[in-house]
Amino acid sequence: MIYLDNSATSLIKPKEVYSAMLDCMKNYAANPGRSGHRLSAKAAEKIFECRENLCGMFGADDPNRFIFTQNATESLNLAIRGFLKNGGHVVLTQMEHNSVIRPVFTLEKDGITHTVAEADVFGRVSPESIKNAIKPDTKMIAATHVSNVCGTVNDIEEIGKIAKEHNIAFLVDAAQSAGVLPIDIKKQNITFLSLTGHKALLGPQGTGALYVGDDSLVPLKTGGTGSYSKLPYQPDDLPDKYESGTLNTVGICGLNEGLKFIKKVGTENIFEHEMHLTSHLLENLSVMRGISVQGYMSAAHRSGVVSITSDKKTPSEISHILNTEYDIAVRSGYHCAPFAHKALGTFDTGSVRISLGAFNTKNDIDAFCSALYNITR
Amino acid sequence: MIYLDNSATSLIKPKEVYSAMLDCMKNYAANPGRSGHRLSAKAAEKIFECRENLCGMFGADDPNRFIFTQNATESLNLAIRGFLKNGGHVVLTQMEHNSVIRPVFTLEKDGITHTVAEADVFGRVSPESIKNAIKPDTKMIAATHVSNVCGTVNDIEEIGKIAKEHNIAFLVDAAQSAGVLPIDIKKQNITFLSLTGHKALLGPQGTGALYVGDDSLVPLKTGGTGSYSKLPYQPDDLPDKYESGTLNTVGICGLNEGLKFIKKVGTENIFEHEMHLTSHLLENLSVMRGISVQGYMSAAHRSGVVSITSDKKTPSEISHILNTEYDIAVRSGYHCAPFAHKALGTFDTGSVRISLGAFNTKNDIDAFCSALYNITR
Numbered sequence: 067m068i069y070l071d072n073s074a075t076s077l078i079k080p081k082e083v084y085s086a087m088l089d090c091m092k093n094y095a096a097n098p099g100r101s102g103h104r105l106s107a108k109a110a111e112k113i114f115e116c117r118e119n120l121c122g123m124f125g126a127d128d129p130n131r132f133i134f135t136q137n138a139t140e141s142l143n144l145a146i147r148g149f150l151k152n153g154g155h156v157v158l159t160q161m162e163h164n165s166v167i168r169p170v171f172t173l174e175k176d177g178i179t180h181t182v183a184e185a186d187v188f189g190r191v192s193p194e195s196i197k198n199a200i201k202p203d204t205k206m207i208a209a210t211h212v213s214n215v216c217g218t219v220n221d222i223e224e225i226g227k228i229a230k231e232h233n234i235a236f237l238v239d240a241a242q243s244a245g246v247l248p249i250d251i252k253k254q255n256i257t258f259l260s261l262t263g264h265k266a267l268l269g270p271q272g273t274g275a276l277y278v279g280d281d282s283l284v285p286l287k288t289g290g291t292g293s294y295s296k297l298p299y300q301p302d303d304l305p306d307k308y309e310s311g312t313l314n315t316v317g318i319c320g321l322n323e324g325l326k327f328i329k330k331v332g333t334e335n336i337f338e339h340e341m342h343l344t345s346h347l348l349e350n351l352s353v354m355r356g357i358s359v360q361g362y363m364s365a366a367h368r369s370g371v372v373s374i375t376s377d378k379k380t381p382s383e384i385s386h387i388l389n390t391e392y393d394i395a396v397r398s399g400y401h402c403a404p405f406a407h408k409a410l411g412t413f414d415t416g417s418v419r420i421s422l423g424a425f426n427t428k429n430d431i432d433a434f435c436s437a438l439y440n441i442t443r
Numbered sequence: 444m445i446y447l448d449n450s451a452t453s454l455i456k457p458k459e460v461y462s463a464m465l466d467c468m469k470n471y472a473a474n475p476g477r478s479g480h481r482l483s484a485k486a487a488e489k490i491f492e493c494r495e496n497l498c499g500m501f502g503a504d505d506p507n508r509f510i511f512t513q514n515a516t517e518s519l520n521l522a523i524r525g526f527l528k529n530g531g532h533v534v535l536t537q538m539e540h541n542s543v544i545r546p547v548f549t550l551e552k553d554g555i556t557h558t559v560a561e562a563d564v565f566g567r568v569s570p571e572s573i574k575n576a577i578k579p580d581t582k583m584i585a586a587t588h589v590s591n592v593c594g595t596v597n598d599i600e601e602i603g604k605i606a607k608e609h610n611i612a613f614l615v616d617a618a619q620s621a622g623v624l625p626i627d628i629k630k631q632n633i634t635f636l637s638l639t640g641h642k643a644l645l646g647p648q649g650t651g652a653l654y655v656g657d658d659s660l661v662p663l664k665t666g667g668t669g670s671y672s673k674l675p676y677q678p679d680d681l682p683d684k685y686e687s688g689t690l691n692t693v694g695i696c697g698l699n700e701g702l703k704f705i706k707k708v709g710t711e712n713i714f715e716h717e718m719h720l721t722s723h724l725l726e727n728l729s730v731m732r733g734i735s736v737q738g739y740m741s742a743a744h745r746s747g748v749v750s751i752t753s754d755k756k757t758p759s760e761i762s763h764i765l766n767t768e769y770d771i772a773v774r775s776g777y778h779c780a781p782f783a784h785k786a787l788g789t790f791d792t793g794s795v796r797i798s799l800g801a802f803n804t805k806n807d808i809d810a811f812c813s814a815l816y817n818i819t820r
Contacts, residue, residue: 139688311516
């Protein structure tokens with residue numbers, strides 16, 4: 067199979083991810099931080115190593131501020147629900163995923179209000195449009211770093227400055243950027259950084275994290291932490307305050323290897339590789355009749371997430387033929403980001419999304435382009 | 444290592460668990476239910492197969508009522524917070540884990556009240572003590588099936604009858620019983636069944652589930668479900684209503700193999716094996732000077748979770764020596780169940796917990812007993 071669905075999940079991982087997971091399962095998948103025996107201690111050490119690697123990759127100071135979650139959706143719910151617990155207004159962008167939109171909209175009934183800062187036709191949300199959406203009771207700006215529909219990159223450094231100037235918490239959804247684009251929590255004034263492990267961070271599903279830069283955040287869950295066992299209330303220590311129940315040790319061991327691989331290869335080299343392929347893809351698409359690309363047509367201001375429509379076939383027809391006749395995996399339809407589709411003009415049609423990853427090759431792009439040409443000519 | 448810490452995590456899994464997880468990671472860990480290509484479809488099929496196996500094992504009718512979570516703590520938070528969203532009173536037992544106690548106590552500030560039904564010195568909570576704790580505004584009874592401290596079994600069928608008679612939701616924490624004791628959602632009138640995957644269900648960490656028998660339950664998280672993508676609110680369909688974000692496909696594939704193994708061997712045979720070993724352990728302990736066993740001294744009314752104290756050494760001294768000098772893994776101290784320790788008289792000391800699993804042998808018990816004898820004589 068030619069796999070071009072990396073924005074959903076990166077299918078191919080570094081081989082160290084597989085071997086570390088198997089080693090963990092067979093040799094030390096005991097309960098981290100609960101019992102005191104050597105396997106429990108080893109599991110806890112591995113988890114802390116992963117926290118340290120997250121801390122190093124994203125420019126934070128304290129590994130214990132990285133809270134492990136099941137996925138980015140849990141990270142975003144924790145940040146949004148936990149921070150807006152006592153009311154207020156939130157600014158979100160038109161390019162947000164439903165994992166931001168739905169928690170924010172769900173909170174309407176608790177009196178939390180919101181303003182959606184509009185994007186342009188390329189999917190770019192200007193820092194000004196965010197600034198203009200701020201109200202006196204705005205408590206949080208939530209912005210996706212990279213659109214999961216069209217790959218357009220938001221200027222989170224500029225948005226972070228605005229958040230800082232207005233003393234507003236800044237939540238960045240880095241589901242599509244972490245592992246590909248540079249992220250610096252301090253430099254970019256990020257209060258909450260939401261991460262998923264199974265996309266460009268090259269770990270397995272079942273892993274995510276939230277960087278918590280403001281301790282007023284209220285936990286989404288409470289329960290056993292292995293600490294202050296006699297206390298019927300949640301302890302305040304980090305990371306325990308936000309991490310109840312047994313963590314996904316085997317998943318975190320896999321994620322740790324993904325992070326180590328990225329550090330070894332270099333985020334900038336992975337990005338360069340993906341953008342080289344993206345340019346090649348965009349160049350091919352630009353000469354195909356009846357194919358429209360959503361977002362930017364050049365490699366600037368974008369990542370390797372590319373959405374297209376055709377005037378010959380619907381997105382689902384295209385993806386179906388790609389799957390059944392060419393064994394090429396893409397995603398078609400609506401990409402859980404309804405307002406983004408409105409900005410891009412694909413709210414009625416959806417799109418075919420081709421999303422590249424660290425292990426794609428030029429041959430993959432050529433095979434896809436050739437198949438698309440045959441399907442839509 | 445001799446591993447006797449199965450109540451924390453079952454370390455040894457059926458070999459099919461390891462191979463299924465590796466196969467999933469290497470061959471089809473695509474995003475289930477999001478894209479339409481064959482690997483995404485295969486991932487979704489495996490997840491549904493696991494739902495069906497849970498449904499079959501616990502006597503439910505609808506696989507889609509099993510909601511996958513990260514762990515039992517998430518399952519319990521979803522049930523407790525989601526069901527008591529609009530106020531009310533909850534009855535919990537003195538034997539509950541902090542994963543029940545802390546969510547219930549956290550809700551105090553939202554006006555949710557509670558009564559703790561007392562246990563006797565064996566850790567047994569009589570159905571009468573639960574009945575007596577019911578108030579006119581009681582909305583939920585939360586009861587652990589098996590104590591994680593001393594292995595005492597609660598009569599959930601009798602408690603379920605009381606819940607039904609009073610039209611109260613019944614939440615069962617089956618973290619220590621699922622996979623060992625028979626559980627029948629219909630027969631036992633269970634409204635919410637909380638499960639963890641990584642203990643006696645023999646799956647990996649990062650997996651848990653909640654059976655949801657009442658749709659008035661409010662989700663803990665909202666976000667992308669791959670369904671009704673254009674809707675900025677959470678859809679009502681099951682399981683999507685409660686399952687936002689990418690599931691832990693690889694973990695669920697592992698859990699699925701754990702369930703298949705249990706089905707093949709038979710829960711009753713696993714229980715018989717564990718109780719055979721438990722009887723042997725209890726017999727040995729009963730003749731050791733200065734050793735006290737918490738909970739029942741006979742194999743009736745209990746599982747293979749055994750807590751002890753010694754009048755010669757503290758629990759942490761014992762577990763430390765077992766770990767360093769004998770390479771035997773147990774857990775010592777407080778087992779995240781403060782009120783249970785009060786019932787058992789170990790609130791000031793904690794205990795050494797020996798917890799058996801499907802793969803333990805008589806040799807493991809003999810080695811432990813011999814070591815304990817040497818340490819405490």
